[in-house]
Amino acid sequence: MTMDKKLTFNVGYGASEPLRDAEAFEMFWHCEGMKTAFEGKVVLNGEEYIVSKEDSYGYADKNWGRDFTSPWVWLASSDLTSKTTGEKLKDSAFVIGGGRPKVGPVAMENKLLGAMWYEGEPFEFNFSKVWTLTKTKFKCKETKHHVVWRVVQETPMSKMCTEIACKKDQMLFINYEAPDGSKRHDHLWNGGNGSGTIKLYRKHLHLNKDGAKPKWEWELVDEIAVAHAGCEYGEYNK
Incomplete structure (x- = not known):
């Protein structure tokens, strides 16, 4: 199996050399392949499966450190379709990860790292870059048949609202x-068949024709259908 890592999310200061050397975080993360094309074959129980780049929605990242975060939240997909145009987004991918990172003994609540690469345009939601003023709200829950993720990430100029669900009988x-x-x-639930919707916004300066003072408003960049989403959720003692 070979892999071609086409898009990367470098979390930056959160995994920079000084913080790594100081072992500042209990858990570090780097996403080298938020969109990765795999090619080759897999043999399972004597049956051969061919994997081609054209229909591969692969992913590759790395976690390291002393312990895991709890809760653990992870979502990622490059199988994205614009609901506005109905077209496949072939140069796009998104990823969200984190939960409750610790800096030494201090836990940081509601801290997810997120990124959307939308047809060549980057949108980043990175709390470690404090000047971006990133805010995050998320809720994950289990129903009888599904695990559900709802995440809202926002900076002063962009916002991403993500809702994903995955069937429990397709997870491990x-x-x-x-x-x-x-x-x-x-x-810790893990699956690869999550599906749902992302609404991506940017701030737009609305100019009033009647001479009123211009004001900033949210403009919908796209509403995106998500399929084949990698997804994880778990908490200690749950």
């Missing part, structure tokens, strides 16, 4: 062991 529990040998995540 990841067996992650921390470097100290403990296994704290014993209920």
Whole structure:
């Protein structure tokens, strides 16, 4: 199997060398392939499956550190379709990750890193770049048959509203062991068939024809249908 990492989300200061050397965070993350095209074959139970770049919605990242975050939230997909035009977004991908990172013993609530690469235009929601004034709200829940993620990320000039669901019978529990040998995540859902919608906005200066003072308003860039989303959610002791 080969992989072609086409789009990258570099979280920047959150995984910079000084913070790595200081082991500032319990968990670090780098997303080298938020859109990755895989090619090759997989043999499972004696049956051969061909993987082609043309219909591969692959992903590749790296986590490292001393422990995992709880809650753990991760969403990613490059199988995106514009609801405005009905066209496939072939140069687009999004990723969201994090939950409750710790800087030393201090936990940071509601901290997700997010990015959308929309047909060549980057939108970033990165709390480690404090000057961007990124705000995040998220809620994850389990229903009888689904796991559901709702995330709203916003800067003064852009906003991304994401809602994804995945069927439980198409998911599994990841067996992650921390470097100290403990296994704290014993209920961490993981799937690759999440689907839903993203609404992407940018701030637009609206000029009034009647001479009233111009004002900033949210302008919908696109409403996007998401398929084949990678998705994870779990909390310790749940």
